[in-house]
Amino acid sequence: MKRRTACNAMLLVMAALSSRMPRAQVVGRPARLAFLVEPALEAPLQQAIVKALLEGLRALGYVEGRNFSIEFRSADGNFSRLPTMAEELLRQRPDVLVTAWPASAMAAKEATRTVPVVAVSVDNPVAMGLAQSFSRPGGNITGIGSWALEIVAKRLQVLREFVPTARRVGILFNPDAVGPGGLEPALTNWQKGLGLAIHPYPARGPTDFDGAFAAMVRDGIGGLLVFADSNTYTHRVLLNQMCLQRRMPSVWGGRDFMTGGALASYQSDFPDMFRRSAALIGKILKGAKPGEVPFEQSSKLELVIDAKAARALGVVVPPALLLSADHVIE
Missing domain, CATH: 3.40.50.2300 (Response regulator)
Structure with missing residues (x-):
């Protein structure tokens, strides 16, 4: 027993x-x-x-x-x-x-x-x-x-090559998709590496987009990095249109986010x-x-450049970026 x-x-x-x-x-x-x-x-x-x-x-x-x-x-x-x-x-x-x-x-x-x-x-x-x-x-x-923070730093470098005269650049992001600690620690490192001011603009959806872009104008933002998340993917067409309408050079986190208003994407x-x-x-x-x-x-990693969007925005694509691009949209 x-x-x-x-x-x-x-x-x-x-x-x-x-x-x-x-x-x-x-x-x-x-x-x-x-x-x-x-x-x-x-x-x-x-x-x-x-x-x-x-x-x-x-x-x-x-x-x-x-x-x-x-x-x-x-x-x-x-x-x-x-x-x-x-x-x-x-x-x-x-x-x-x-x-x-x-x-x-x-x-x-x-x-x-x-x-x-x-x-x-x-x-x-x-x-x-x-x-x-x-x-x-x-x-x-x-x-x-x-690659997370490292690839964002590379995107910022690509953005600076597109707009070398910009004194300030922005990051559009969904705060719900950012991990613990937020963006502040990374922003400090990115600003040191890039040598210019980076301003974050939180937006959870379309109701926040107009306010975010208006703030970018007030802050004198010369170029925009758009984070890759579900929010920006779902509303990618609208955001691409807003970048075109406001003549805002932008670099994104995936080629499928580009619908005619994005300058480039750099992503795994x-x-x-x-x-x-x-x-x-x-x-x-x-x-x-x-x-x-x-x-x-x-x-x-894949660098995609939209040459047609660059012409619409009045941005000259640096020859070095064209040579290193994996795909150029004409």
Whole structure:
């Protein structure tokens, strides 16, 4: 009787421990994947991230409908909906939850400590609390980082090359999408590196845009950096129009944000990252623990210049930037 009680107790302990660990290897059935994203999955994103992910999986022998299924959820640009979307996906009992961009990754982090998560295109995963280190994440999350503060500094350099006479530049951002600590520490470093004043302009949506641009005029802003987040993506057409109407040179965080009013974009190559993320998913489906799968860093950056927008804004594109551009829109 004592032996049976001890065995039962041991089984209960093992069950409790296993419930806290990421799921094991998928054998004998199609794998179940889930995908969480904040912006609406419109055609540009379908092409840039969904198609790229499926291509990467196909290259590894995973064919949708044959040996895996995938369930999508989008918060349609509404940050507050992400926790609900994450819970909906987790009720489907996925083997791996894939997230796109920082807000979705943070929602997944809060929603589960057991389901393996592959977080794609996040900022610094250690600073965000997604991982203990790049080489050994330690929890249920691994993924691909896309450079955060470093790439913003590079965008500011590109902006300065476009408008070398500007004494002040602005940053348009959604305060809800900025991590703990806000922008102030980074602003200090960027201003030192750039040698000119940088003014932040918070905007949570279209009702804030007119006020932000009016403030830029009052402050004598000569160029604008537009942060890449769900807010600016959802309203990219309006913001591009406002940049044209106000003759505001602007640099953005992704080519899909450019609709005719943006001068340039400098960003990690999104299709490359999502294609590469398939390898991380494959490792987990074969039994690897995400906490032991190193976080990767995006290795391919893309500079896109809209020469047509430059002409409309009366901006001369420096020859050096033209030569270094990966793509020029004519």
